[in-house]
Amino acid sequence: xxxxxxxxxxxxLLKVEDLVVEYGVGGRTIHAVSGVxxxxxxxxxxxxxxxxxxxxxxxxxxxxxxxxAVSGRVLFDGEDLTxxxxxALRRMRRRVQLIFQDPIASLNPRRxxxxxxxxxLVIAGYKDSGERQAxxxxxxxxxxxxxxxxxxxLPHEFSGGQCQRICIARALVLKPxxxxxxxxxxxxxxxxxxxxxxxxxxxxARYGLTLLFIAHDLAVVKAVSDRxxxxxxxxxxxxxxxxxxxxxxxxxxxxxxxxxxxVPDPDVRPAESIAAGEPPSPIAPPSGCRFRTRCPRADExxxxxxxxxxxxxxxxxxxxxxxxx
Amino acid sequence: xxxxxxxxxxxxxVDLPTPRGNLRAVDHVDLSVGxxxxxxxxxxxxxxxxxxxxxxxxxxxxxxxxxxxxxxxxxxxxxxxxGVLRKLRARxxxxxxxxxxxxxxxxxTIGTQLVETLQEHLxxxxxxxxxxxxxxxxxxxxxxxxxxxxxxxxxxSGGMRQRVAIAIALSCEPxxxxxxxxxxxxxxxxxxxxxDLLAREQRRRHMAMILITHDLGVVAGRTDEVAVMYAxxxxxxxxxxxxxxxxxxxxxxxxxxxIPKLDAAPHTPLPAISGRPPDPTRPLRGCSFSPRxxxxxxxxxxxxPALADAESPDHRYACFHPIAPAAGGAS
Numbered sequence: 001x002x003x004x005x006x007x008x009x010x011x012x013l014l015k016v017e018d019l020v021v022e023y024g025v026g027g028r029t030i031h032a033v034s035g036v037x038x039x040x041x042x043x044x045x046x047x048x049x050x051x052x053x054x055x056x057x058x059x060x061x062x063x064x065x066x067x068x069a070v071s072g073r074v075l076f077d078g079e080d081l082t083x084x085x086x087x088a089l090r091r092m093r094r095r096v097q098l099i100f101q102d103p104i105a106s107l108n109p110r111r112x113x114x115x116x117x118x119x120x121l122v123i124a125g126y127k128d129s130g131e132r133q134a135x136x137x138x139x140x141x142x143x144x145x146x147x148x149x150x151x152x153x154l155p156h157e158f159s160g161g162q163c164q165r166i167c168i169a170r171a172l173v174l175k176p177x178x179x180x181x182x183x184x185x186x187x188x189x190x191x192x193x194x195x196x197x198x199x200x201x202x203x204x205a206r207y208g209l210t211l212l213f214i215a216h217d218l219a220v221v222k223a224v225s226d227r228x229x230x231x232x233x234x235x236x237x238x239x240x241x242x243x244x245x246x247x248x249x250x251x252x253x254x255x256x257x258x259x260x261x262x263v264p265d266p267d268v269r270p271a272e273s274i275a276a277g278e279p280p281s282p283i284a285p286p287s288g289c290r291f292r293t294r295c296p297r298a299d300e301x302x303x304x305x306x307x308x309x310x311x312x313x314x315x316x317x318x319x320x321x322x323x324x325x
Numbered sequence: 326x327x328x329x330x331x332x333x334x335x336x337x338x339v340d341l342p343t344p345r346g347n348l349r350a351v352d353h354v355d356l357s358v359g360x361x362x363x364x365x366x367x368x369x370x371x372x373x374x375x376x377x378x379x380x381x382x383x384x385x386x387x388x389x390x391x392x393x394x395x396x397x398x399x400x401x402x403x404x405x406x407x408g409v410l411r412k413l414r415a416r417x418x419x420x421x422x423x424x425x426x427x428x429x430x431x432x433x434t435i436g437t438q439l440v441e442t443l444q445e446h447l448x449x450x451x452x453x454x455x456x457x458x459x460x461x462x463x464x465x466x467x468x469x470x471x472x473x474x475x476x477x478x479x480x481x482s483g484g485m486r487q488r489v490a491i492a493i494a495l496s497c498e499p500x501x502x503x504x505x506x507x508x509x510x511x512x513x514x515x516x517x518x519x520x521d522l523l524a525r526e527q528r529r530r531h532m533a534m535i536l537i538t539h540d541l542g543v544v545a546g547r548t549d550e551v552a553v554m555y556a557x558x559x560x561x562x563x564x565x566x567x568x569x570x571x572x573x574x575x576x577x578x579x580x581x582x583x584i585p586k587l588d589a590a591p592h593t594p595l596p597a598i599s600g601r602p603p604d605p606t607r608p609l610r611g612c613s614f615s616p617r618x619x620x621x622x623x624x625x626x627x628x629x630p631a632l633a634d635a636e637s638p639d640h641r642y643a644c645f646h647p648i649a650p651a652a653g654g655a656s
Contacts, residue, residue, distance in 0.1 A: 051512035052483075159601055189369035190539060194583035194597035201592060216513060223585035223595065242591045260517040262542030264584055266566045269546055278482055278515065 012075075013178060013210045014040040014063065019072035021055070021062045030282050032058040034234040035072070037309075040178075045204065045211040047225030047242065049218055049257065053282060055234040056214045060180045063212070064096055065089060076178070094124055097171035101183035103163035107155040113140075114151030117170045124174055139169045142206065143199060161192035168199065172207060180212045185220060197223055218257055222246055227315075230254045233279055233290040236309060240316030250318035253291045289321065297322040330357035330396075331533050332381065332501055337393035339376050339385060346606045350376035352557035353393070355632070358550075360500065361531040365544030365565065367580075368554035371602055374537050377554070378503050381535075382420055383410055398500065415446040419499035421523075423506035425486035428493075429478040435462075435489050436474030439496065446497045461492040465522055484515035488522065495526055502527070505537045520547055541581055545569060550639075553577045556602055556613035559632060563640035573635055573647040576614045612644070620646040 021033040032055040040046045050056045061067045063074050065081050074081040076092060084092060097120075100106045107116055114136055121132045137147040143165040155163060164184060171179055181200065185193040201224060204211060215221050221228055222242050230238045230245070230253065238251040249255040277294040280286055289307050292298035301321050309317040339351040351373045358364045368374045379385050381395055383402050395402040398417060402410065422428050430438055439458035443449050449457065455474070462470035465488040478486055487507060494502055504523060508516035524547055527534050536548055544551050544565065552562040553574065561574035572578045582596040600617045603609055612618070615625035622645075630643045636650070 051514060161601060190541075190580055191369060191583050191598035192601065194585075194595035195599070197585070198594050198597055201594065217585075218513070219585040219587050222587060222591055223589065223593065225591055246587060256514060258587070260514045261587065262516070262520075262540060262545065263587070264541040264545045264569070264581060266545045266569045278484055 011042045012039040013042040013044075013077055014212070015073075015075040016059075016063065017073040017075065019059070019062060019074065020070040021058050021067055022070050023067075025283075028283050031234050031285055032282060033062060034285070036231075036234075036236050037072075038229055038236065038239060040210055040212060042177075042210055043208065044227065045213055045225045047221035047228040048212060048214045048231060049216065049221050049228060050231035051216060051257075051279060053233075053279060054231045055282070056231050057182050059231070060098070060182050060212060060214050063180060064093065064098060066098075094120075094174050095176050096178045096180070097174070097176040099164075099167050099171050099179060099181045099184045102187050103160055103167045104155060106167055107163055109155050111154070112151065113153055113155070113158075113166055114147070116155070116166065117173055120170060120174050135173055136169075139173045142172065142203065143169045145169070159192075160188055161195060164188065164196050165199065168196075168203065172203060175207060176209070178210045178212070180214070182214045183216065184213075186215065186217065193220070200224060218246070218261055230257065233282055233285050235290055236319060237291065238316070238318045238320075239309065240313070244313060244316050248313065248316075248324075250312040250316060250323040251291075251320045252295050252297055252322075252324060254318075255324060256294075289319070329359060331360045331398060332535075333357040333394075333396045334377070334381060335394040335396065337377070337380055337391065337395060339373070339380050340390045340392075341376075341386065342388055343606060348605045349557055349608060350389075350605065351380060352608075354554075354557075354559050356552055356559065356562070358501065358533045358535060360533055361527075362550065363527065363534045363536060363548040365548035365551040366535060366537045366554060367539065367541055367544055367551060369539055369580075369602065371556075371605065372554040373557040374554050375505055378420070378505050378535065378537055382414070382418065382503060384420075416497050417500040418503075419494035419497065419501070420503045420505065421487070421490050421494050421507045423509050425483065425490040425510075426478060428490050429486060431478055433477070434474065435476055435478065435481070439474070439489075439493055442493055442496050457496070458492075461496055462489070464526070465489075465492045465495070466518070467492075482515075483511055484519065487511060487515075487519055491519070491522065491526070495530070498530060499532060501533045501535070503535045503537070506539070507536075508543070509539070516543075523547075541584060553580070556608075557605065558613065558643065560614065560644070561642040562632070563635070563642075567637075567640055571635075571640075571650045573640070573642040573650070574644050575618050575620050575646070575648060577642075578648055579617075620644075620648075622646070 016038050019033055019036045022029050022031055036059060048056050058067055062069050069082055117136045118132045126132050140147040145165055185196050213224055225242045228242050228245050229236055232253050238254045249258060280293055286293050288304050289302040292302040307319040307321050309319045312318045312323050334354055334356040337351055337354050341348045341350055354377060366374045380391055385391060391403055436458060440454045443454040443457055459470040462473055467473050467488050508519050538544060548565050551565050551568045552559045555576050561577045579598045583598055598617050603613050611626040611628055612630055615621040624645055630645050632641045632643045634641055
């Protein structure tokens, strides 16, 4: 049915197959993720972009089984996480970590930094406190914090950027293979954002990580990602190598997102009224292509038929009946 | 431009007492905006940009101390009585905040809030005010405005709420609109719509606007002049095109360089600014940016550079070691 070329990477660490996540709110169903398939090769960074409510964070959580999937599979290193329970799932989760948007809110305000970073080790059953301390010190050093200075302090003594470094240290302490970064820099100032993006890149190289990088900011995503996946209202619109997708977007929504970025160049006049309308509700998504209500190219076919992801250029896939040339 | 400035901020300083000592939020700032012009104020969190806007609006926290003059349309706002201020805010000075949910009343319908504003400020009768409200909602791009009037803020999306907040701000035909991070809480496609809307209404009404943002990208295409703030001070100020072409202040350059660019290849390391802004309760003797600046030397630590003229009088910067014009506009 689908063109499955993109599902045959040489060495996929993560495979998401036709994942559906829905949840009920006040008796109604929110279609948060509707049949998403993607894969991430070992050592790759996949950027997942989309606006609020498109389901990108839900997808990230569903990968970790923090949100139950209605259907579909999540294969991590060949094993189906959706079928795992209890101890097996816990053991698998050591290999996958999560970094959140709000670094201050994700640290327990009453616990000392040393304990916060050591906690994953405690949960994972590292009994030797000397060994724990050595691992914590190593990872704090790696993220650019001095363990002797920070270990005894509380989160409120640190700025947002430093708290994000602490969160990254906590995520790295178990030496995971895969990290889901959910908007890791959107709460940070521009000058601090660059520091954290660079740090993530360094950590990726140092620890041999594979990353799923979720963000709404395309320029940020492009800075760190090998490939990008664009999501709209629960479905993937486009997947492909970052440079190619940004240079030649095939899906009209990708093109809209790119055009909407404010460019720091006064000679680039902002395109007027490029972005008509707002995303519809995920409670009652439009039939067919979910972007059709905002799409200048939409016709009857788009209302009747759900477009499948199909090959538009080497490595680049778009789910559109009328892709841009 | 300063000859017939609508607003001129003269030597304004704002001090806030905190448990940790005095916090100088705004440190002797001079700025002006001409009628119909747009000034962008750019800076990171804590740089004083919001406090400056509150000083202009006379909406500072109770404990804050303000010095200097805020001349608006011939009057010093800092010395106006409550009644005069109320009238000015009603008729000529409007503001749009970052989070529309905090400026809209959650228990009143959109219609009540708009009609109330119009009746209060323009002394219209109820029917006319309601009619005008619907027109305003239509003007800010809200579909089915008649139905929206009966809705509550929570029934609207973030973008729609911001449109309502803008409609309320525009309802009294202000001479100056202060937009404080008006799109920071919004998605990128909605941000573009709201910025377009503000630009369109500004041109149409020949209204002056101060656009406060942390994003150099937002001011680049949409302002006449830009002031860059750091640690409470304006560190560089220039006509927008000139600022982007020849950045003189190292902080402006560093801030620009730290933005991920769409035309850069993936995995290009970003020139990050090391460290973080100084503690505002512990002001530095010299240049506030000197601890993070790669050009700084002993003089920068000892002496505060004044905001001085560059080649042209409308380009000013506060730096002892400005970037040479030819090398400016880092890319």
